[in-house]
Amino acid sequence: MNNLNFKHLYYFWVVAQEGSMTRAAERLDLAIQTISGQLSLLERQLGKSLFAAQGRGLALTEAGRQALGYADQIFQLGDALVEALNSSDNENTLRLRVGISDGIPKLLAYRLLSSVYKMPLDVRLICDEGEFETLLADLALHRLDVVLTDRPAPIGGNLKVFSKRLGDFATGIFGSVSLVDRTKAGFPQSLDGAPMLLPTRHNALRSRIDRWLEQNGVRPRIVGEFEDSALLNTFGREGLGLFTAPLALAEQIAEQLGAQALGAMNGVSEHIYAISNERRIRHPAVEVLCAASPQDETPAAV
Amino acid sequence: MNNLNFKHLYYFWVVAQEGSMTRAAERLDLAIQTISGQLSLLERQLGKSLFAAQGRGLALTEAGRQALGYADQIFQLGDALVEALNSSDNENTLRLRVGISDGIPKLLAYRLLSSVYKMPLDVRLICDEGEFETLLADLALHRLDVVLTDRPAPIGGNLKVFSKRLGDFATGIFGSVSLVDRTKAGFPQSLDGAPMLLPTRHNALRSRIDRWLEQNGVRPRIVGEFEDSALLNTFGREGLGLFTAPLALAEQIAEQLGAQALGAMNGVSEHIYAISNERRIRHPAVEVLCAASPQDETPAAV
């Protein structure tokens, strides 16, 4: 419980700025007695005195100086709030602040988010990328409305969040044309010794890929590990190695990266989760996003 | 004037978190009528509705969603304030947050600040370095108590600040022993063609140096320009070129940088200013700092 009276804090802030209760009372159009009284109430509640008598004026104590720093930020935010609400550019547009975890394919994120544009409203997407933990923290602070990631939020964490699996996407192996030609015959055995780019172990998919490779008895030459899928794709486009991607994106990958599917990794699928704040009132666009039922774009196992 | 009622905002914040007025009323130990009434007052004052009726519950409007983001930060700061004040480590120590402009000699800053340690109190110095403009902004936000810099604050700026000249420091030319030996004879003519390190044009001293060089008819070879004086000193210590510094620091420069004074630059002196917030109640350590009267350590002109 926040036992801080912001009205009192505001008076304190003005007094500190003006340098005296008298001038603060003038600026606030109040009697000095009011300021004095409310200020001593604040000090009582905080358990610290904020001003010390100095001559016939006031001096800030160290506690007061610290409080002043916070008060500054607080009332600046208050002004910003009022201003943001009065700015007219947010009349008919719905803002959706999405955090996209580094590891998940950007094209997949795009496809999943496309559902929100079908809403009968102007939607402005505000995208942010970063590490899983960072994004969760931003979610808790309401800087984000939803996070798209490859794993559910840790249960029992100190953050109250809500994870919804958006879908399973069967994974395949892709590569530039030259690479694919060389390894097409005898898949998956042909992968043995072939150059390959993989996500780092931070990615939940990575362990599934490793297991699949082991079960199929192939040991590709791992030429790179990437935290960020977009970076991985760029390297893959240049023919540096084969890489994995959702089979559902085969068409776009061919168009944008000039890479073809070599084969499916049976049993390996990427799970995408939408993590949002667990409060009853959720963002309408997040509702739409989660409502897009977990339709497996391709069955997980063949 | 900040026409935002933070008490109302707090109720709004709890309602948004809990998802309903009923549950918020429970958490706040208030009747639902109160919440309802205070919330509609907030909406009236802001001129926007924050909630829209949805079914028998509530839904945040876009304005409400934006407000929620601000409220989050505001009440987090409020908690932080209370916590900071209750933490015991600030009992008998006075914190002085000083911003030191890139260009001014660090040793000079140290010497000027040493006066605050003579106060009959434990003083904890918190130093920050950076660009002039950045530091001024931090000053305005009360993240700093005073800024030490080489020029007064711009008059008529939108920030209300107070500049006090702390002193004029006659400047000389210094260099590593080998360099000084080579150019000692016939100073200042011997500077012609000598390698030299100078502050960039952002430094107020630079133009005075340039004028002095011109007036004395010497054209050194400028081998480097530095924004940061500490970096300049490091290069100077390695004998890369001659450099300028306050003559008053000759002793320390000899000790710490192994450099000797070559000669004085008559008429060139570094002005150091303390810029602080213009409010009546100033930091006691800042008072002490400014009280150290503008004693010219060496007269400006010989």
Added chain:
DNA sequence: ACCAACACTTCGGTTTTATCGGACAAAAAC
């Protein structure tokens, strides 16, 4: 289709809080 349960609003009256006038104390200026 109807009724009960639920969630919020509206309208008084009551309680709490904030505010101000008057009297007072302390420091500084004269």
Added chain:
DNA sequence: GTTTTTGTCCGATAAAACCGAAGTGTTGGT
């Protein structure tokens, strides 16, 4: 010493926050 300035204490008053009772609209069950 007197006056001026600045802040504090006390009691009355104005403003706000709060709650009980009654009312509207929505949902869900039968």
